[in-house]
């Protein structure tokens with residue numbers, strides 16, 4: 368097992384020495400941390416106390432997904448990465464800062480958060496980032512190489528919501544707290560998958576659910592397709608429900 372990252376210095380050292388982040392990548396992460404601290408004075412993005420350990424609790428906690436996915440084709444490639452319920456930017460914005468060539472889609476239902484995400488991505492020059500203001504339920508279908516979600520929904524609720532963005536090749540990376548193993552054990556057998564739990568590098572009791580969804584329970588994809596196409600037409604009729612932003616905010 369990898370050693371746990373015990374403090375802020377160890378977190379930054381891990382990024383450089385183990386993950387191999389170069390000077391430009393560290394500079395982007397440093398600017399992201401500064402911007403996050405500033406924005407957190409305006410809106411409640413992350414718990415204030417967590418900023419004392421921002422490199423451990425948020426940056427490395429997100430970046431560890433790249434380490435977990437090493438050696439997999441989805442992890443090694445630069446296929447599209449979908450992050451659901453990105454909130455303050457975790458893990459999706461950190462992934463984009465570390466892999467600026469990869470298309471990364473950040474989805475959140477709260478306008479202020481998506482405005483922050485679009486502003487931060489633009490300031491960092493991350494022009495492959497797309498920020499989508501939408502409920503996940505209302506996102507049109509589209510498949511991705513990687514799907515991540517941190518602190519968004521329990522597995523049993525997340526899978527029906529997000530299965531339509533997945534193929535059997537899609538790599539799912541789900542940082543969970545202490546309930547990772549329990550959530551996986553409790554998942555209905557009707558979901559065919561090859562998920563397992565990796566130990567988190569930042570928290571001794573947390574795990575990351577990693578793997579592939581092979582098949583949804585019978586009837587799920589049809590329901591998802593119907594939901595998605597109904598949602599897509601709802602979005603086109605009421606454009607304000609889903610706003611895509613890339614670098615700068617687009618008008619509704």
Ligand SMILES: C[S@@+](CC[C@H](N)C(=O)[O-])C[C@H]1O[C@@H](n2cnc3c(N)ncnc32)[C@H](O)[C@@H]1O
Nearest residue numbers: 452453454455457475476477501502503517518
């Ligand atoms: C607990 S926060 C986690 C944020 C971030 N992933 C993190 O770990 O710091 C959950 C986020 O999901 C967003 N959210 C909740 N329900 C959603 C939905 N149905 N569709 C899209 N975003 C949603 C919330 O606005 C919030 O920003």
